[in-house]
Amino acid sequence: MTEFEFEQQVTALTQKMYRVSASLLRSPQDRQDAVQECVWKAWRKLPQLRDESLFTAWIMRILVNECKRLCHSHWREVTVEEIEIEQPDGMDNRLRDEALHTAVMQLPEKLRLAVTLYYIDGFSLRETAHILHCPEGTVKQRLHRARTTLRVLLEEEV
Template sequence: MEAIIKKRIKQVLKGDQNAFSEIVELYKDRVYQLCYRMLGNSHEAEDMAQEAFLRAYINIRSFHIQMKFSTWLYRIATNLCIDRIRKKKPDYFLDAEVAGTEGLDLYSQIASESSNPEEELESMELRKTIQEEILKLPEKYRSAIVLKYIEELSLKEISEILDLPVGTVKTRIHRGREALRKQLGHL
């Protein structure tokens, strides 16, 4: 896939806007999910994902073709989300309900493999609780936890995205995990 992306990037550099549309199609869901996990609000996640693609397009000439494109794009999206978190009121974004659904969140929209409604409800409540607790973490731990456990990226990729040494990334993941464990232990 990376070879296809690099080919599309070369086309974009030559002025082909359709090639960038193909890149957006390939990454839009993952970038949105990253932003949603960081912000906890679907509308803000959409805005930040769009902004990430816009900035990627505008700055495509600064992309080093030998790098992995997804790492570069995730760095843009993560930095935008961190900036957004820093500018917000602390509890403004904790409401991640889907409009018009009487309290249901996006997790409730995901098809379940379980046939037991009680199990589904418990699982949905657990995911919601974990997401709420992730949102309470300081942004430096939140970004490391989301990239590691939700996006399932390697320590090296996280290091590149956050522009931090691998050791610092490990520390932030460990401290974020410990903070989450304490937060969840109090529930």
């Protein structure tokens, strides 16, 4: 992969990288640090990437590890005002349903990260499993537990 290709890939993934870091880190400065450090580490370790088609999952794994390193294994919650996601049809980039977002942020970190990667960022089960260093069955189980928990949390809201 050339420097130009690397730059294009990273540019295309920047928004996803910030969303993933936002699901793990509260401080915008920590998010920026995590993304910047991730890009730097990915560039340094680029020769270790065996299959360029796995670049996205590879760099997201680096990002998750960097976020974990930054928060010293103490996961933090993010407020609704601090996270933006891409909405279809040119709508406002804020989450449409604050109750859902609040409920998602109440999930344990493992479930929240699986939900963010799979549902918000659109990674496949295989890619999510690769990023999280776990089997696909574990990802399915975490997503199921997250949906069940969200259902209970949202029923309490109503």
